[in-house]
Amino acid sequence: xxxxxxxxxxxxxxxxxxxxxxxxxxxxxxxxxxxxxxxxxxxxxxxxxxxxxxxxxxxxxxxxxxxxxxxxxxxxxxxxxxxxxxxxxxxxxxxxxxxxxxxxxxxxxxxxxxxxxxxxxxxxxxxxxxxxxxxxxxxxxxxxxxxxxxxxxxxxxxxxxxxxxxxxxxxxxxxxxxxxxxxxxxxxxxxxxxxxxxxxxxxxxxxxxxxxxxxxxxxxxxxxxxxxxxxxxxxxxxxxxxxxxxxxxxxxxxxxxxxxxxxxxxxxxxxxxxxxxxxx
Amino acid sequence: xxxxxxxxxxxxxxxxxxxxxxxxxxxxxxxxxxxxxxxxxxxxxxxxxxxxxxxxxxxxxxxxxxxxxxxxxxxxxxxxxxxxxxxxxxxxxxxxxxxxxxxxxxxxxxxxxxxxxxxxxxxxxxxxxxxxxxxxxxxxxxxxxxxxxxxxxxxxxxxxxxxxxxxxxxxxxxxxxxxxxxxxxxxxxxxxxxxxxxxxxxxxxxxxxxxxxxxxxxxxxxxxxxxxxxxxxxxxxxxxxxxxxxxxxxxxxxxxxxxxxxxxxxxxxxxxxxxxxxxxxxxxxxxxxxxxxxxxxxxxxxxxxxxxxxxxxxxxxxxxx
Numbered sequence: 001x002x003x004x005x006x007x008x009x010x011x012x013x014x015x016x017x018x019x020x021x022x023x024x025x026x027x028x029x030x031x032x033x034x035x036x037x038x039x040x041x042x043x044x045x046x047x048x049x050x051x052x053x054x055x056x057x058x059x060x061x062x063x064x065x066x067x068x069x070x071x072x073x074x075x076x077x078x079x080x081x082x083x084x085x086x087x088x089x090x091x092x093x094x095x096x097x098x099x100x101x102x103x104x105x106x107x108x109x110x111x112x113x114x115x116x117x118x119x120x121x122x123x124x125x126x127x128x129x130x131x132x133x134x135x136x137x138x139x140x141x142x143x144x145x146x147x148x149x150x151x152x153x154x155x156x157x158x159x160x161x162x163x164x165x166x167x168x169x170x171x172x173x174x175x176x177x178x179x180x181x182x183x184x185x186x187x188x189x190x191x192x193x194x195x196x197x198x199x200x201x202x203x204x205x206x207x208x209x210x211x212x213x214x215x216x217x218x219x220x221x222x223x224x225x226x227x228x229x230x231x232x233x234x235x236x237x238x239x240x241x242x243x244x245x246x247x248x249x250x251x252x253x254x255x256x257x258x259x260x261x262x263x264x265x266x267x268x269x270x271x272x273x274x275x276x277x278x279x280x
Numbered sequence: 281x282x283x284x285x286x287x288x289x290x291x292x293x294x295x296x297x298x299x300x301x302x303x304x305x306x307x308x309x310x311x312x313x314x315x316x317x318x319x320x321x322x323x324x325x326x327x328x329x330x331x332x333x334x335x336x337x338x339x340x341x342x343x344x345x346x347x348x349x350x351x352x353x354x355x356x357x358x359x360x361x362x363x364x365x366x367x368x369x370x371x372x373x374x375x376x377x378x379x380x381x382x383x384x385x386x387x388x389x390x391x392x393x394x395x396x397x398x399x400x401x402x403x404x405x406x407x408x409x410x411x412x413x414x415x416x417x418x419x420x421x422x423x424x425x426x427x428x429x430x431x432x433x434x435x436x437x438x439x440x441x442x443x444x445x446x447x448x449x450x451x452x453x454x455x456x457x458x459x460x461x462x463x464x465x466x467x468x469x470x471x472x473x474x475x476x477x478x479x480x481x482x483x484x485x486x487x488x489x490x491x492x493x494x495x496x497x498x499x500x501x502x503x504x505x506x507x508x509x510x511x512x513x514x515x516x517x518x519x520x521x522x523x524x525x526x527x528x529x530x531x532x533x534x535x536x537x538x539x540x541x542x543x544x545x546x547x548x549x550x551x552x553x554x555x556x557x558x559x560x561x562x563x564x565x566x567x568x569x570x571x572x573x574x575x576x577x578x579x580x581x582x583x584x585x586x587x588x589x590x591x592x593x594x595x596x597x598x599x600x601x
Contacts, residue, residue: 002387006342006505008350050345051516053507055534078534092348212537239533241504246379247523248502248553249530253472254560273474274545 005244008048008094009035013087014069020153022076023120024085025060029069031092038066041127042102042235042263046243047072047080048094055080056240056258058124059098064134073123073155099243100262103128103207104233112141112201115167116218118191118210119148122155124235124262125209133166141201143168147191147214150175157181170194195221202226207263208234212276219266220278232266234276281425283322286417289441290363291317296440297394298360300334302327324366324400324419326570330498331369334362335376335389340520342385342505347514354385356392361437364398368570370411371458372498377412378562379501385520394437401426408449410457416449458564464555467590471556476593479586480551484544486579491524493573493581499554499566502530525549551590 015027030036037045037059044058055078061071076085087093105128113132115125125144132138144167148154151173160169160182169183176188187194191214194200206227208218215234222232238250238257245259253272255261269275281289293299294317301320302311309327313334314320343350365373373395380386397413401420408416414434418426429435430449438445460468470476494500504523509516523530526547531540540546558566567583574583 001382002384003382004384005382006384007352008343010348010350048350050348050350050518051507051509051514054505081534094348094350237533238539239531241523246383246501247504248525249504249523251549251553251557253552254557 005242006096008046008096011093011095013089013091013093016087016089019073019155019157020075022153023074023155024076025071025073025156026084027061027069027071028093028095033068036066036068037070037095037098039063039098039127040102041105041131042124043098043100044124044243044258044262045072045095045097045099046240047084048096049080049083050094052080052083054241056099056243058127058235058262060123060126062130062134063127064131071126073120073126075120075123097243100258101260102263104205104263104265105131107231108139108205111139112143112204113139114143114145114201114204114206116145116191116195116206116208116210117147118214119153120155121210121214122146123209125207126156128207129163129167133163136166141168141204142166143170143199143201143204145170145172145191145194145200147172147174147194147210149173150177151180152177154180168199170197170199190217192217192221195225205231205233208232212237216276216278219276223278229267229270230265233263234266234269235262236264236269236275237262282423283425286322286425287317287320289443290320293317293361293441296359298356298358299363300331300360301363320363322364322398322417322419322425324398326366326368326572328572328576329496330372330570330572331362331365332372332376332498332501334360334393335373336380336386336501336522338522340385341517342520343518345507345516345518350518353517355388359392359394360389361394361396363396364417365395365413366397366570367399367403367407367411368568369498370395370397370413371564371568372570374410374412374458375499375558375562375564375566375568376501378564394433396434396437405449406452409452410454415443456563460559460565463591464559464565466594467587468556468559470590470594471552473594476590479589479593480544480548483547483581483586484542486581487526487543487547488579489526489528489543489546490578491526492576492578494524494526494550495522496572496576498568498570498572499558500524525553551586555587555590 010031011028014029017025041063044056046054047057048054057072060073170185172187172191172194236257240250240258241247243258245256250257303319311327311329341353344353395413397416401418414431416428426446427443428447428449429445502523503520532538554566
């Protein structure tokens, strides 16, 4: 039976707050007050801009209750994001979705979790972290290992203190330009180095999001440190046009990043050549 | 019925329906929408272009926008007759029916289409029973024509044209009507195991990435979604446009990174899709052996040869050990 797969709902940009020089947190609400976005952490929507096109963006707000308003954290990297940056509050855009499979929230219940993010790779984690902060005792110990160029390029800086009660946060900056509030430690260097520290839980789920090269080195390190490959999850970035596994742009081996991902268990990915090649 | 009479019977069809059919232009048999039946050729020859344009247009308008408001577009206004599809093209249509099972644009076109197949006798009734046609014209050995109907829509069209149905074809009830043969099972497993690296290394040197094979292929269905501005600044259309996995932008993300970065990667992606991903997903092969890709390739790449090499690649590996 045919479905309205491309039906786009109208949304209004209601707030813009600067995250870094190149990124904003955008708050949207559906034009129709009855409409709500129901999603799970790590899922994405296709954001639509008439005359420009569409782009897949992960949802950054809390997923605990379906809501008429939602947030997207967007780094200004391409054509649509440039338009978005220049959008005035009140502008009407569109979304369809949510699509895909997000972080395995059910699996981490009562377990330790380390979240490893690089740069704007923290964006797809915000929904998960918010969920865990709101559901306080959901997981056992939660550690965030976050790497960025310098403090100016860190996402969600104002929120670390709010997360601190539930999330133990450690940062690695290429350049340690200034102190950052709300973290337990702040080192200079790569996020991969943090993994070796004694304070990092070894019996834990590991969730990874960052540039491909970072993901590769992080997973390599995780495996070296003895993490179970079934407990390593990583989110992938690909070009997407449809969002539901037809257009072929995001196909990797037998999977579609849009439909079967964007979050994948490493065990599933390791047999596909050229995706994350550990040890090369 | 002979050719002259057949042409007469169909001569006024364009008055009631949109017609998509094979036509010869400058000696080359192509397909397309036509205005008059006189240019239609009834032939079992495989046209250079496939029939996919009739069901999955190269530029499908999905919405029009004015300001921020999107309005759905893209429904067919008139019913269409898609004329002359051979067995390979009908098989490709069956694949599309599976791929676009939930797609409102494709389904709208299917609902408004009468599919008329064409083939030379003898034809196995079992093979015909699994193919998605409404009416089928067979060319008999004595150059006469017979008409087979598979659906009510087919019978209705026959009635309208005063054609005598010689036989009703019953729809097959088989669960998996298009089994993948052992040869292709081996190819699938070699693609999945990345056994044919050498084959793709060589193809990467040969292929010029023009994308012609993907355009003429009846099963290729990659697409992208483009916004096209109209005359006014704030109005335009959103279109679904055929794309080709041979183009380097195919895998490009914001910031410029390309996940399929070399010719070799992209040609392998094409083979993987046809011979591994489609069989896994849709329980049939992603190639209908129409031969169009080989015929159209300006670099002389031969699909059949490559398949043989991919098939052999696992044997070679065994010999090395």
